[in-house]
Amino acid sequence: MVPISNSTDTPIIIGTETEYGISIKNAVERDPVAASTLVVNVYKDSNLKKITWDYQQETPFVDARGFISGSENQKPDEDENTIVNDVLFNGGRYYVDHAHPEYCTPECTNARDVVTYEKAGDLILHLSCMAAEKLLPAEQEVLIYKNNTDYKGHSYGGHENYLMSRQVEFDDIVQGMIPFFVTRQIITGAGKVGSENGSEPAEFQITQRADFFETEVGLSTMVARPIINTRDEPHADEKAYRRFHVIVGDSNMSEFSIYLKVGITAIVLKLIEKGVVGDQFNLVKPVSQNQIVSRDLTCKRNVLLEDGRRLTPIEIQRLYLDLAHKHLQPHEITSVMEDVMAKWEFVLDQLETDPMSLDQYLDWVIKKRVIDAFIERHNLDWLDSRVRMVDLQYHDIRPDKGLYARLKKNGRVHQIVDHAEVVRAITDPPTDTRAFFRGSCLQKFPEYIRSASWNSMVFCTDGSSLDKILMDRPHFGTKEVVGDLLKNCAASELVEAVLSSNANKE
């Protein structure tokens, strides 16, 4: 029996963060901060406003390369955020980040759940808009776009997070992931009309974000964005884990795109934990090749590797998939991972044959098909404002006005999850991570909770003393373990039971 390295035993934990574009139609003046605050504050799946996010558990300035950044300009202001921080019944978060409403999914164990909870976020935003509009003059309407750019050089993010073993060298992640990300976009891109940020002109490109990435590795997410972000803020036991924070991706409308994006990335990170990727795919000038790949709608233009090989993005993705087939042991492959690998292969085959054949699967292809037809019908060129409007409105989250939503309603795009599941996920946390404990406590004991964060909750059950429950293991606090306690205990009994169980583990 081959011994299994500890480092591959890290549980799969994935979550995404979406910053939405926001605009109020017919507003007298543009104030995105006020608009975002209105939208977030008006949403109530609860009466949770007195529960604040616990910033003491967050260290966003710790760099994965091992130093603390000097710049604290972006540090969240606790007073300012108290009123605009909401912990959701589903275990996720909903708050104002800079000038955007931001939704974070709860921690999920698989790509399918990520799709469900990310789509639940879109519904939460839609519910918020409907509630907000009741407070606005009749002619005004809140518009929310799940995209990443205003086409004028301002980008906002759709980030992914993956739990990893702390034992993995960060350099191994950098080497293994840069070529993966540069080529992954042929699957994950959301499509964009035009180019911006001073980059090469394009009629249409595969990603919204490639124009904004200017360096290979770094801590910043706002200027000179890096392909590999080094934020080291695990929201978990930092000796055991790191949280790999991915900022290079697009926000996706297509369920299939979200599913493969997080599914294949989690698989490749497993391969890196196993040490089987190394430097074999190192690219020459990855930042500029990232933009070149984004502009090649055939997906067949060669990418140059440091060892002299010239491979297409499809071929490089196929080599990563081959590594997964070769190195993942049967017991490590969950049913969702198996399905992800099958769909990954299917997509690469279709891209090889004809990328446009994926016009019901991948965002960029779906969008390209619609825009091509629109241009042909109205005899337009790519610079026409109506073409850009179609691009933007593809990301409109309104079920009746969003173009992706219309495609979905008419059965023209491939679904991964049922709508009923998505609706349930607005309030029901996943059952197999600590999000279950967080979300369930918020629903059952809101009056006893003083604050919550990803890895802690503070209770006050006797009216005076505070008890802090640390949740350092994202895969603990599941329904299987705490479900009965939550069902049967009073708040004080629950807190006592969990604290003594935590103490015993130490």
Added chain:
Amino acid sequence: MASEKQKEQQEQQEQQEAPAQDHTDNVEPKDEVTKKGEEIKDNLDQLLDEIDEILEEDSEQFVENYIQRGGE
């Protein structure tokens, strides 16, 4: 702009050109994909009608006024 007839011919041609594909397990069979693709083409005109109906009016001003602050 192409006449209805030209469009029809073009669609037929595209349908004929769709490559014959093998059946695979695990994922949707590719002939299913091709079939669905054909349905989508048939329905594209209907979708374009819908887009014409719901697309924000005065797109030039709308797109120009859509300005966001950088985030993240």
